[in-house]
Amino acid sequence: MRSCVAGGNSAKELELGEEVFDQVTSFVKILVVIPLYFAVGLGGITATLAAACQGTPANCYHPDQMPPGIATLKLSFATAAESDAPELAALHTAVAEDLTNRFRPGFWSSSRSERGILANMRKPKFSRTLIARSNRHIVATLRLHTMKPWAIDTTYFTAAQQPLYLTGMAVHPNLQRKGLGRLLLKEAKAIARAWPADAIRLDAYDSAAGAGAFYAKCGFREVARVIYKKAPLIYFELILSH
Numbered sequence: 001m002r003s004c005v006a007g008g009n010s011a012k013e014l015e016l017g018e019e020v021f022d023q024v025t026s027f028v029k030i031l032v033v034i035p036l037y038f039a040v041g042l043g044g045i046t047a048t049l050a051a052a053c054q055g056t057p058a059n060c061y062h063p064d065q066m067p068p069g070i071a072t073l074k075l076s077f078a079t080a081a082e083s084d085a086p087e088l089a090a091l092h093t094a095v096a097e098d099l100t101n102r103f104r105p106g107f108w109s110s111s112r113s114e115r116g117i118l119a120n121m122r123k124p125k126f127s128r129t130l131i132a133r134s135n136r137h138i139v140a141t142l143r144l145h146t147m148k149p150w151a152i153d154t155t156y157f158t159a160a161q162q163p164l165y166l167t168g169m170a171v172h173p174n175l176q177r178k179g180l181g182r183l184l185l186k187e188a189k190a191i192a193r194a195w196p197a198d199a200i201r202l203d204a205y206d207s208a209a210g211a212g213a214f215y216a217k218c219g220f221r222e223v224a225r226v227i228y229k230k231a232p233l234i235y236f237e238l239i240l241s242h
């Protein structure tokens with residue numbers, strides 16, 4: 001599975017044993033977690049969310065700092081904890097289903113397993129999952145990690161001492177195109193600088209369902225277009241200044 005996709009699993013996650021486990025957990029998710037996710041009201045977030053900011057003042061945004069589209073949301077940013085894994089899996093599933101409905105079934109249709117999400121959280125030195133919360137719900141996420149995804153060929157990128165790879169970027173379908181993704185990337189850049197890292201690398205599907213234009217608008221530079229296991233990909237990088 002490609003690394004960029006909202007529901008993208010690493011190759012390790014696709015081991016046979018986990019596939020069986022995933023089928024069972026996906027079934028449970030479909031029956032329980034996703035309906036719960038929507039039932040608690042995330043699907044209806046449009047107006048003022050009065051809940052207190054969950055994070056510290058440093059990672060809380062207030063309306064006057066926000067893009068107009070999401071200025072009414074009180075957002076906080078944090079590193080995900082293990083207790084966030086079920087909601088993160090549900091968010092990835094919702095995003096994958098939305099992409100599939102809007103485009104067609106494709107590489108972007110896979111979801112992420114809760115087990116894989118948890119496994120990544122247990123390696124904080126090498127991987128951090130960033131989340132944005134509003135009204136206590138996770139509304140956006142991405143992951144920064146040191147290990148190169150299988151789909152990335154580093155020879156195309158500018159040489160870097162400590163590159164980070166960005167995968168699993170997802171904004172809840174109801175909140176896309178309102179500036180939230182850009183804000184989350186801004187957080188990711190700050191975290192990457194402090195890591196410390198000198199570059200962020202990623203791939204996006206080179207198709208209508210892909211988010212290449214989003215990354216380009218957020219300052220990433222396209223470095224190559226490749227085909228990896230039949231998937232057309234665009235590689236992007238952001239060189240970090242310190």
Ligand SMILES: CC(C)(COP(=O)(O)OP(=O)(O)OC[C@H]1O[C@@H](n2cnc3c(N)ncnc32)[C@H](O)[C@@H]1OP(=O)(O)O)[C@@H](O)C(=O)NCCC(=O)NCCS
Pocket residue numbers: 004005006095099169170171172175176177178179180181182183203204205209210211212213214215217218
């Ligand atoms: C791609 C995604 C993360 C972007 O987040 P977002 O909150 O919707 O994006 P923003 O509102 O911050 O957009 C910032 C800019 O990028 C543009 N943009 C966002 N998504 C875009 C897309 N899919 N195609 C083209 N442009 C896009 C916006 O119009 C905006 O442009 P502007 O500055 O000219 O107004 C989000 O839409 C998403 O989760 N999509 C589905 C999953 C996915 O594609 N993940 C990435 C896998 S490679």
